[in-house]
Amino acid sequence: MSAIEARLKELGITLPDVAAPAANYVPYVVVGDMVYVSGQISMTSEGLTLGKVGADLTTEEGAAAAKTCAIGLLAALKAACDGDIDRLVRVVKLVGFVNSTPDFTDQPKVINGASDFLVEALGEKGRHARSAVSAGALPLGVAVEIEGIFQIA
Amino acid sequence: MSAIEARLKELGITLPDVAAPAANYVPYVVVGDMVYVSGQISMTSEGLTLGKVGADLTTEEGAAAAKTCAIGLLAALKAACDGDIDRLVRVVKLVGFVNSTPDFTDQPKVINGASDFLVEALGEKGRHARSAVSAGALPLGVAVEIEGIFQIA
Amino acid sequence: MSAIEARLKELGITLPDVAAPAANYVPYVVVGDMVYVSGQISMTSEGLTLGKVGADLTTEEGAAAAKTCAIGLLAALKAACDGDIDRLVRVVKLVGFVNSTPDFTDQPKVINGASDFLVEALGEKGRHARSAVSAGALPLGVAVEIEGIFQIA
Numbered sequence: 001m002s003a004i005e006a007r008l009k010e011l012g013i014t015l016p017d018v019a020a021p022a023a024n025y026v027p028y029v030v031v032g033d034m035v036y037v038s039g040q041i042s043m044t045s046e047g048l049t050l051g052k053v054g055a056d057l058t059t060e061e062g063a064a065a066a067k068t069c070a071i072g073l074l075a076a077l078k079a080a081c082d083g084d085i086d087r088l089v090r091v092v093k094l095v096g097f098v099n100s101t102p103d104f105t106d107q108p109k110v111i112n113g114a115s116d117f118l119v120e121a122l123g124e125k126g127r128h129a130r131s132a133v134s135a136g137a138l139p140l141g142v143a144v145e146i147e148g149i150f151q152i153a
Numbered sequence: 154m155s156a157i158e159a160r161l162k163e164l165g166i167t168l169p170d171v172a173a174p175a176a177n178y179v180p181y182v183v184v185g186d187m188v189y190v191s192g193q194i195s196m197t198s199e200g201l202t203l204g205k206v207g208a209d210l211t212t213e214e215g216a217a218a219a220k221t222c223a224i225g226l227l228a229a230l231k232a233a234c235d236g237d238i239d240r241l242v243r244v245v246k247l248v249g250f251v252n253s254t255p256d257f258t259d260q261p262k263v264i265n266g267a268s269d270f271l272v273e274a275l276g277e278k279g280r281h282a283r284s285a286v287s288a289g290a291l292p293l294g295v296a297v298e299i300e301g302i303f304q305i306a
Numbered sequence: 307m308s309a310i311e312a313r314l315k316e317l318g319i320t321l322p323d324v325a326a327p328a329a330n331y332v333p334y335v336v337v338g339d340m341v342y343v344s345g346q347i348s349m350t351s352e353g354l355t356l357g358k359v360g361a362d363l364t365t366e367e368g369a370a371a372a373k374t375c376a377i378g379l380l381a382a383l384k385a386a387c388d389g390d391i392d393r394l395v396r397v398v399k400l401v402g403f404v405n406s407t408p409d410f411t412d413q414p415k416v417i418n419g420a421s422d423f424l425v426e427a428l429g430e431k432g433r434h435a436r437s438a439v440s441a442g443a444l445p446l447g448v449a450v451e452i453e454g455i456f457q458i459a
Binding site: 147 | 187243245255256257261280281282286290302
Protein backbone atom coordinates (compact mmCIF):
# COMPACT_ATOMS: atom_id res chain seq x y z
CA MET A 1 0.00 0.00 0.00
CA SER A 2 1.31 3.46 -0.85
CA ALA A 3 2.17 5.94 1.92
CA ILE A 4 -0.70 8.19 0.89
CA GLU A 5 -3.19 5.33 0.85
CA ALA A 6 -1.93 4.20 4.26
CA ARG A 7 -2.59 7.70 5.57
CA LEU A 8 -6.03 7.69 3.95
CA LYS A 9 -6.75 4.40 5.66
CA GLU A 10 -5.86 5.99 9.01
CA LEU A 11 -8.48 8.62 8.14
CA GLY A 12 -10.98 5.87 7.40
CA ILE A 13 -11.00 6.43 3.67
CA THR A 14 -10.58 3.92 0.87
CA LEU A 15 -10.37 5.43 -2.59
CA PRO A 16 -13.18 4.21 -4.81
CA ASP A 17 -12.51 2.91 -8.29
CA VAL A 18 -12.89 5.57 -10.92
CA ALA A 19 -16.17 5.21 -12.76
CA ALA A 20 -15.94 4.43 -16.44
CA PRO A 21 -16.69 7.58 -18.40
CA ALA A 22 -20.36 7.86 -19.29
CA ALA A 23 -19.69 10.20 -22.17
CA ASN A 24 -17.02 11.53 -24.51
CA TYR A 25 -15.03 13.05 -21.72
CA VAL A 26 -12.63 11.27 -19.42
CA PRO A 27 -11.91 11.44 -15.69
CA TYR A 28 -8.46 12.97 -16.21
CA VAL A 29 -5.91 13.98 -18.80
CA VAL A 30 -2.16 13.85 -18.20
CA VAL A 31 0.10 16.35 -20.01
CA GLY A 32 3.75 16.03 -19.04
CA ASP A 33 3.80 16.15 -15.25
CA MET A 34 0.41 17.82 -14.94
CA VAL A 35 -2.87 16.02 -14.35
CA TYR A 36 -6.16 17.75 -15.15
CA VAL A 37 -9.01 16.05 -13.31
CA SER A 38 -12.64 16.49 -14.36
CA GLY A 39 -15.08 18.14 -12.00
CA GLN A 40 -16.03 15.68 -9.26
CA ILE A 41 -19.53 15.87 -7.84
CA SER A 42 -20.40 15.34 -4.18
CA MET A 43 -21.20 11.70 -3.54
CA THR A 44 -20.44 8.86 -1.19
CA SER A 45 -20.88 5.10 -1.43
CA GLU A 46 -24.41 5.83 -0.19
CA GLY A 47 -25.25 8.04 -3.16
CA LEU A 48 -25.22 11.66 -4.27
CA THR A 49 -25.13 14.54 -1.81
CA LEU A 50 -27.92 16.73 -3.16
CA GLY A 51 -29.32 20.16 -2.40
CA LYS A 52 -28.61 23.86 -2.23
CA VAL A 53 -26.35 25.06 0.58
CA GLY A 54 -28.09 27.82 2.48
CA ALA A 55 -31.48 26.20 1.94
CA ASP A 56 -31.39 22.39 1.94
CA LEU A 57 -27.96 22.00 3.52
CA THR A 58 -26.02 23.85 6.21
CA THR A 59 -22.52 25.17 5.60
CA GLU A 60 -21.14 22.24 7.59
CA GLU A 61 -23.07 19.76 5.46
CA GLY A 62 -21.73 21.56 2.41
CA ALA A 63 -18.19 21.17 3.73
CA ALA A 64 -18.76 17.45 4.20
CA ALA A 65 -19.98 17.29 0.62
CA ALA A 66 -16.85 19.13 -0.55
CA LYS A 67 -14.70 16.53 1.19
CA THR A 68 -16.34 13.80 -0.87
CA CYS A 69 -15.43 15.71 -4.03
CA ALA A 70 -11.80 15.79 -2.87
CA ILE A 71 -11.88 12.03 -2.34
CA GLY A 72 -13.16 11.69 -5.89
CA LEU A 73 -10.29 13.87 -7.13
CA LEU A 74 -7.76 11.63 -5.35
CA ALA A 75 -9.37 8.53 -6.81
CA ALA A 76 -8.99 9.96 -10.31
CA LEU A 77 -5.46 11.09 -9.50
CA LYS A 78 -4.54 7.56 -8.41
CA ALA A 79 -5.80 6.24 -11.74
CA ALA A 80 -3.81 8.94 -13.54
CA CYS A 81 -0.71 7.69 -11.68
CA ASP A 82 -1.34 4.12 -12.88
CA GLY A 83 -2.27 3.22 -9.34
CA ASP A 84 0.71 4.75 -7.53
CA ILE A 85 -0.69 7.91 -5.94
CA ASP A 86 2.65 8.46 -4.15
CA ARG A 87 3.78 9.95 -7.47
CA LEU A 88 1.90 13.08 -6.41
CA VAL A 89 4.22 16.09 -6.17
CA ARG A 90 1.56 18.53 -5.09
CA VAL A 91 -1.99 19.65 -5.46
CA VAL A 92 -1.76 22.71 -7.72
CA LYS A 93 -5.22 24.23 -7.96
CA LEU A 94 -8.85 23.58 -7.19
CA VAL A 95 -11.93 25.34 -8.45
CA GLY A 96 -14.85 24.67 -6.14
CA PHE A 97 -18.42 25.29 -7.25
CA VAL A 98 -21.10 25.40 -4.56
CA ASN A 99 -24.77 24.87 -5.35
CA SER A 100 -26.24 27.57 -3.13
CA THR A 101 -28.93 30.14 -2.74
CA PRO A 102 -28.17 33.51 -4.40
CA ASP A 103 -27.45 35.18 -1.07
CA PHE A 104 -25.09 32.54 0.32
CA THR A 105 -21.67 33.96 1.27
CA ASP A 106 -19.75 31.12 2.94
CA GLN A 107 -18.36 29.41 -0.17
CA PRO A 108 -14.86 29.38 1.38
CA LYS A 109 -16.08 27.49 4.46
CA VAL A 110 -17.76 24.94 2.20
CA ILE A 111 -14.71 24.38 0.00
CA ASN A 112 -12.53 24.21 3.14
CA GLY A 113 -14.07 20.78 3.52
CA ALA A 114 -11.96 19.75 0.54
CA SER A 115 -8.90 21.88 1.32
CA ASP A 116 -8.67 20.79 4.94
CA PHE A 117 -9.01 17.14 3.99
CA LEU A 118 -6.30 17.38 1.34
CA VAL A 119 -3.82 18.86 3.82
CA GLU A 120 -4.87 16.37 6.50
CA ALA A 121 -4.27 13.50 4.08
CA LEU A 122 -1.31 14.81 2.09
CA GLY A 123 0.50 17.25 4.35
CA GLU A 124 2.34 20.16 2.75
CA LYS A 125 1.92 18.76 -0.76
CA GLY A 126 -1.82 19.08 -0.20
CA ARG A 127 -1.68 22.91 -0.08
CA HIS A 128 -3.07 24.47 -3.25
CA ALA A 129 -4.28 27.59 -4.97
CA ARG A 130 -8.02 27.69 -5.32
CA SER A 131 -11.17 29.56 -6.20
CA ALA A 132 -14.45 29.10 -4.34
CA VAL A 133 -17.63 30.35 -5.99
CA SER A 134 -21.28 29.44 -6.23
CA ALA A 135 -22.64 27.96 -9.42
CA GLY A 136 -26.14 28.83 -10.58
CA ALA A 137 -26.95 25.12 -10.38
CA LEU A 138 -25.05 21.82 -10.53
CA PRO A 139 -25.37 18.46 -12.30
CA LEU A 140 -28.07 16.16 -10.91
CA GLY A 141 -28.67 18.74 -8.17
CA VAL A 142 -25.49 17.91 -6.24
CA ALA A 143 -24.33 20.30 -3.53
CA VAL A 144 -20.71 20.72 -4.64
CA GLU A 145 -18.51 20.14 -7.69
CA ILE A 146 -14.71 20.53 -7.59
CA GLU A 147 -12.14 20.24 -10.35
CA GLY A 148 -8.41 19.98 -9.78
CA ILE A 149 -4.96 20.28 -11.30
CA PHE A 150 -2.14 18.17 -9.85
CA GLN A 151 1.60 17.84 -10.45
CA ILE A 152 3.01 14.32 -10.48
CA ALA A 153 6.46 12.80 -10.85
CA MET B 154 -6.75 21.21 -46.43
CA SER B 155 -5.71 19.70 -43.14
CA ALA B 156 -7.00 16.26 -42.10
CA ILE B 157 -9.02 17.77 -39.28
CA GLU B 158 -10.58 20.39 -41.52
CA ALA B 159 -11.41 17.71 -44.08
CA ARG B 160 -13.18 15.78 -41.35
CA LEU B 161 -15.01 18.94 -40.24
CA LYS B 162 -16.10 19.47 -43.85
CA GLU B 163 -17.58 15.95 -43.85
CA LEU B 164 -19.53 17.04 -40.79
CA GLY B 165 -20.73 20.13 -42.66
CA ILE B 166 -18.62 22.55 -40.65
CA THR B 167 -16.31 25.28 -41.84
CA LEU B 168 -14.33 26.99 -39.10
CA PRO B 169 -15.10 30.70 -38.94
CA ASP B 170 -12.34 33.27 -38.84
CA VAL B 171 -11.49 34.29 -35.32
CA ALA B 172 -12.99 37.65 -34.47
CA ALA B 173 -10.51 40.42 -33.73
CA PRO B 174 -10.46 41.00 -29.98
CA ALA B 175 -12.93 43.68 -28.92
CA ALA B 176 -11.04 44.37 -25.71
CA ASN B 177 -7.75 43.93 -23.90
CA TYR B 178 -8.01 40.20 -23.90
CA VAL B 179 -7.18 37.87 -26.75
CA PRO B 180 -8.80 34.74 -28.19
CA TYR B 181 -5.96 32.49 -27.05
CA VAL B 182 -2.55 32.41 -25.42
CA VAL B 183 0.12 29.83 -26.28
CA VAL B 184 2.60 28.80 -23.57
CA GLY B 185 5.01 26.12 -24.73
CA ASP B 186 2.84 23.35 -26.15
CA MET B 187 -0.31 24.46 -24.33
CA VAL B 188 -3.02 26.68 -25.76
CA TYR B 189 -5.43 28.48 -23.44
CA VAL B 190 -8.54 29.53 -25.36
CA SER B 191 -10.87 32.23 -24.06
CA GLY B 192 -14.45 31.35 -23.21
CA GLN B 193 -16.46 30.94 -26.40
CA ILE B 194 -20.11 31.92 -26.34
CA SER B 195 -22.86 30.05 -28.18
CA MET B 196 -23.35 31.51 -31.63
CA THR B 197 -23.70 30.53 -35.26
CA SER B 198 -23.36 32.47 -38.49
CA GLU B 199 -27.01 33.37 -37.87
CA GLY B 200 -26.26 35.08 -34.57
CA LEU B 201 -26.12 34.41 -30.86
CA THR B 202 -27.90 31.47 -29.24
CA LEU B 203 -29.65 33.18 -26.35
CA GLY B 204 -31.71 32.12 -23.36
CA LYS B 205 -31.78 30.10 -20.18
CA VAL B 206 -31.79 26.32 -20.52
CA GLY B 207 -34.69 24.91 -18.56
CA ALA B 208 -36.85 27.93 -19.37
CA ASP B 209 -36.22 29.37 -22.84
CA LEU B 210 -34.34 26.40 -24.26
CA THR B 211 -34.63 22.64 -23.92
CA THR B 212 -31.66 20.49 -22.92
CA GLU B 213 -31.33 19.44 -26.57
CA GLU B 214 -31.25 23.06 -27.71
CA GLY B 215 -28.66 23.71 -25.03
CA ALA B 216 -26.54 20.86 -26.36
CA ALA B 217 -26.74 22.34 -29.86
CA ALA B 218 -25.60 25.65 -28.40
CA ALA B 219 -22.68 23.91 -26.67
CA LYS B 220 -21.61 22.44 -30.01
CA THR B 221 -21.32 25.94 -31.44
CA CYS B 222 -19.03 26.89 -28.55
CA ALA B 223 -16.82 23.91 -29.41
CA ILE B 224 -16.65 25.07 -33.03
CA GLY B 225 -15.55 28.46 -31.74
CA LEU B 226 -12.84 26.78 -29.65
CA LEU B 227 -11.53 24.93 -32.71
CA ALA B 228 -11.53 28.14 -34.74
CA ALA B 229 -9.39 29.82 -32.07
CA LEU B 230 -7.20 26.73 -31.84
CA LYS B 231 -6.58 26.82 -35.59
CA ALA B 232 -5.45 30.43 -35.29
CA ALA B 233 -3.21 29.47 -32.37
CA CYS B 234 -1.64 26.84 -34.65
CA ASP B 235 -0.92 29.45 -37.33
CA GLY B 236 -3.61 27.87 -39.46
CA ASP B 237 -2.49 24.24 -39.18
CA ILE B 238 -4.99 22.68 -36.80
CA ASP B 239 -3.46 19.25 -37.44
CA ARG B 240 -0.82 20.33 -34.89
CA LEU B 241 -3.40 19.44 -32.24
CA VAL B 242 -2.11 16.71 -29.91
CA ARG B 243 -5.23 16.54 -27.78
CA VAL B 244 -8.01 18.45 -26.16
CA VAL B 245 -6.95 18.68 -22.50
CA LYS B 246 -9.79 20.28 -20.58
CA LEU B 247 -13.06 22.14 -21.01
CA VAL B 248 -15.03 24.13 -18.50
CA GLY B 249 -18.61 24.48 -19.67
CA PHE B 250 -20.91 27.11 -18.18
CA VAL B 251 -24.64 26.72 -18.83
CA ASN B 252 -27.04 29.65 -18.51
CA SER B 253 -29.89 27.88 -16.75
CA THR B 254 -32.64 28.16 -14.25
CA PRO B 255 -31.55 27.54 -10.62
CA ASP B 256 -33.17 24.10 -10.54
CA PHE B 257 -31.71 22.79 -13.80
CA THR B 258 -29.74 19.56 -13.34
CA ASP B 259 -28.77 18.37 -16.83
CA GLN B 260 -25.60 20.43 -17.31
CA PRO B 261 -23.69 17.29 -18.40
CA LYS B 262 -26.18 16.59 -21.20
CA VAL B 263 -25.85 20.18 -22.39
CA ILE B 264 -22.05 20.17 -22.42
CA ASN B 265 -22.11 16.75 -24.10
CA GLY B 266 -23.08 18.74 -27.18
CA ALA B 267 -19.49 20.02 -27.18
CA SER B 268 -17.81 16.82 -25.96
CA ASP B 269 -19.59 14.57 -28.44
CA PHE B 270 -18.78 16.90 -31.32
CA LEU B 271 -15.09 17.07 -30.40
CA VAL B 272 -14.77 13.29 -30.37
CA GLU B 273 -16.82 12.99 -33.56
CA ALA B 274 -14.52 15.49 -35.26
CA LEU B 275 -11.16 14.64 -33.68
CA GLY B 276 -11.40 11.01 -32.60
CA GLU B 277 -9.39 9.92 -29.56
CA LYS B 278 -7.50 13.20 -29.36
CA GLY B 279 -10.85 14.87 -28.81
CA ARG B 280 -11.37 13.17 -25.42
CA HIS B 281 -10.86 15.60 -22.55
CA ALA B 282 -11.27 16.29 -18.86
CA ARG B 283 -14.09 18.70 -18.15
CA SER B 284 -16.35 20.41 -15.68
CA ALA B 285 -19.99 21.21 -16.43
CA VAL B 286 -21.75 23.74 -14.22
CA SER B 287 -24.39 26.40 -14.45
CA ALA B 288 -23.41 30.05 -14.35
CA GLY B 289 -25.65 32.58 -12.65
CA ALA B 290 -25.90 34.40 -15.97
CA LEU B 291 -23.80 34.67 -19.15
CA PRO B 292 -22.53 37.45 -21.44
CA LEU B 293 -25.17 38.97 -23.73
CA GLY B 294 -27.61 36.38 -22.43
CA VAL B 295 -26.09 33.47 -24.35
CA ALA B 296 -27.10 29.94 -23.45
CA VAL B 297 -23.61 28.43 -23.09
CA GLU B 298 -19.98 29.52 -22.67
CA ILE B 299 -17.07 27.06 -22.86
CA GLU B 300 -13.35 27.62 -22.34
CA GLY B 301 -10.66 25.13 -23.30
CA ILE B 302 -7.07 24.05 -22.85
CA PHE B 303 -5.36 22.21 -25.70
CA GLN B 304 -1.98 20.58 -26.25
CA ILE B 305 -0.31 21.17 -29.62
CA ALA B 306 2.87 20.03 -31.32
CA MET C 307 11.85 49.47 -7.64
CA SER C 308 11.00 47.15 -10.50
CA ALA C 309 9.86 48.57 -13.85
CA ILE C 310 6.38 47.16 -13.36
CA GLU C 311 6.06 48.61 -9.87
CA ALA C 312 7.29 51.98 -11.16
CA ARG C 313 4.55 51.85 -13.78
CA LEU C 314 1.99 50.89 -11.13
CA LYS C 315 3.16 53.85 -9.05
CA GLU C 316 2.48 56.13 -12.04
CA LEU C 317 -1.03 54.69 -12.01
CA GLY C 318 -1.32 55.49 -8.32
CA ILE C 319 -1.17 51.85 -7.22
CA THR C 320 0.99 50.26 -4.56
CA LEU C 321 0.72 46.49 -4.36
CA PRO C 322 -0.53 45.35 -0.97
CA ASP C 323 1.23 42.63 0.96
CA VAL C 324 -0.30 39.25 0.36
CA ALA C 325 -2.46 38.19 3.26
CA ALA C 326 -1.34 35.12 5.14
CA PRO C 327 -3.57 32.21 4.16
CA ALA C 328 -6.55 31.86 6.47
CA ALA C 329 -7.00 28.22 5.57
CA ASN C 330 -5.37 25.20 4.03
CA TYR C 331 -5.02 26.83 0.68
CA VAL C 332 -2.34 29.27 -0.41
CA PRO C 333 -2.36 32.48 -2.46
CA TYR C 334 -0.43 30.90 -5.34
CA VAL C 335 1.35 27.78 -6.50
CA VAL C 336 4.34 27.83 -8.84
CA VAL C 337 4.90 24.88 -11.19
CA GLY C 338 7.89 25.35 -13.47
CA ASP C 339 7.38 28.73 -15.13
CA MET C 340 3.65 28.84 -14.45
CA VAL C 341 2.00 30.56 -11.50
CA TYR C 342 -1.53 29.62 -10.48
CA VAL C 343 -3.05 32.39 -8.35
CA SER C 344 -6.07 31.77 -6.13
CA GLY C 345 -9.29 33.63 -6.82
CA GLN C 346 -8.97 37.22 -5.62
CA ILE C 347 -12.08 38.93 -4.29
CA SER C 348 -12.92 42.59 -4.85
CA MET C 349 -11.50 44.73 -2.08
CA THR C 350 -9.53 47.87 -1.47
CA SER C 351 -7.64 49.18 1.55
CA GLU C 352 -11.06 50.54 2.59
CA GLY C 353 -12.63 47.09 2.70
CA LEU C 354 -14.59 44.64 0.57
CA THR C 355 -16.53 45.72 -2.51
CA LEU C 356 -19.86 44.04 -1.89
CA GLY C 357 -23.11 43.56 -3.78
CA LYS C 358 -24.72 42.15 -6.89
CA VAL C 359 -23.99 43.90 -10.17
CA GLY C 360 -27.25 44.78 -11.86
CA ALA C 361 -28.94 45.44 -8.52
CA ASP C 362 -26.63 46.93 -5.90
CA LEU C 363 -23.86 48.01 -8.27
CA THR C 364 -23.76 49.43 -11.78
CA THR C 365 -21.65 47.84 -14.50
CA GLU C 366 -19.09 50.64 -14.03
CA GLU C 367 -18.90 49.96 -10.31
CA GLY C 368 -18.48 46.28 -11.13
CA ALA C 369 -15.59 47.11 -13.45
CA ALA C 370 -13.93 49.11 -10.69
CA ALA C 371 -14.34 46.10 -8.42
CA ALA C 372 -12.78 43.85 -11.07
CA LYS C 373 -9.77 46.16 -11.20
CA THR C 374 -9.20 45.61 -7.48
CA CYS C 375 -9.18 41.85 -8.10
CA ALA C 376 -6.49 42.35 -10.74
CA ILE C 377 -4.41 44.34 -8.26
CA GLY C 378 -4.78 41.43 -5.85
CA LEU C 379 -3.60 39.04 -8.56
CA LEU C 380 -0.49 41.16 -9.18
CA ALA C 381 0.23 41.31 -5.45
CA ALA C 382 0.15 37.51 -5.28
CA LEU C 383 2.21 37.29 -8.46
CA LYS C 384 4.87 39.54 -6.95
CA ALA C 385 5.09 37.24 -3.94
CA ALA C 386 5.31 34.24 -6.29
CA CYS C 387 8.27 35.97 -7.96
CA ASP C 388 10.03 36.40 -4.59
CA GLY C 389 9.36 40.10 -4.83
CA ASP C 390 10.60 40.70 -8.38
CA ILE C 391 7.44 41.10 -10.44
CA ASP C 392 9.52 42.00 -13.49
CA ARG C 393 10.00 38.24 -13.88
CA LEU C 394 6.51 38.24 -15.41
CA VAL C 395 6.57 36.93 -18.97
CA ARG C 396 2.87 37.30 -19.58
CA VAL C 397 -0.57 37.05 -18.14
CA VAL C 398 -1.89 33.77 -19.54
CA LYS C 399 -5.52 33.45 -18.50
CA LEU C 400 -8.13 34.92 -16.22
CA VAL C 401 -11.48 33.53 -15.17
CA GLY C 402 -13.70 36.30 -13.91
CA PHE C 403 -16.78 35.56 -11.82
CA VAL C 404 -19.34 38.35 -11.43
CA ASN C 405 -21.86 38.36 -8.59
CA SER C 406 -24.90 39.51 -10.53
CA THR C 407 -28.61 39.24 -10.93
CA PRO C 408 -29.77 36.28 -13.07
CA ASP C 409 -30.62 38.55 -16.02
CA PHE C 410 -27.36 40.51 -16.09
CA THR C 411 -25.58 40.32 -19.47
CA ASP C 412 -22.59 42.69 -19.26
CA GLN C 413 -20.08 40.35 -17.61
CA PRO C 414 -17.47 41.24 -20.26
CA LYS C 415 -17.72 44.96 -19.45
CA VAL C 416 -17.28 44.18 -15.76
CA ILE C 417 -14.23 41.97 -16.26
CA ASN C 418 -12.79 44.56 -18.67
CA GLY C 419 -12.05 46.51 -15.51
CA ALA C 420 -9.38 43.89 -14.81
CA SER C 421 -8.28 43.31 -18.42
CA ASP C 422 -7.93 47.00 -19.24
CA PHE C 423 -5.95 47.62 -16.07
CA LEU C 424 -3.57 44.74 -16.76
CA VAL C 425 -2.77 46.03 -20.25
CA GLU C 426 -2.49 49.61 -18.95
CA ALA C 427 -0.03 48.45 -16.32
CA LEU C 428 1.83 45.71 -18.17
CA GLY C 429 1.55 46.54 -21.87
CA GLU C 430 1.52 43.66 -24.33
CA LYS C 431 2.45 41.09 -21.69
CA GLY C 432 -0.79 42.01 -19.97
CA ARG C 433 -2.94 40.60 -22.79
CA HIS C 434 -4.55 37.32 -21.82
CA ALA C 435 -7.14 34.69 -22.62
CA ARG C 436 -10.15 34.87 -20.35
CA SER C 437 -13.64 33.78 -19.50
CA ALA C 438 -16.22 36.12 -18.00
CA VAL C 439 -19.29 34.60 -16.36
CA SER C 440 -21.64 35.24 -13.49
CA ALA C 441 -21.45 33.16 -10.37
CA GLY C 442 -24.60 32.26 -8.48
CA ALA C 443 -23.11 34.03 -5.45
CA LEU C 444 -19.62 34.93 -4.19
CA PRO C 445 -17.67 34.71 -0.91
CA LEU C 446 -18.66 37.27 1.73
CA GLY C 447 -21.00 38.82 -0.83
CA VAL C 448 -18.23 40.43 -2.90
CA ALA C 449 -19.06 41.78 -6.34
CA VAL C 450 -16.26 40.07 -8.30
CA GLU C 451 -13.77 37.22 -7.95
CA ILE C 452 -10.98 36.62 -10.49
CA GLU C 453 -8.39 33.86 -10.67
CA GLY C 454 -5.33 33.94 -12.91
CA ILE C 455 -2.56 31.94 -14.52
CA PHE C 456 0.74 33.68 -15.25
CA GLN C 457 4.00 32.74 -16.97
CA ILE C 458 7.20 33.89 -15.29
CA ALA C 459 10.92 33.69 -16.08
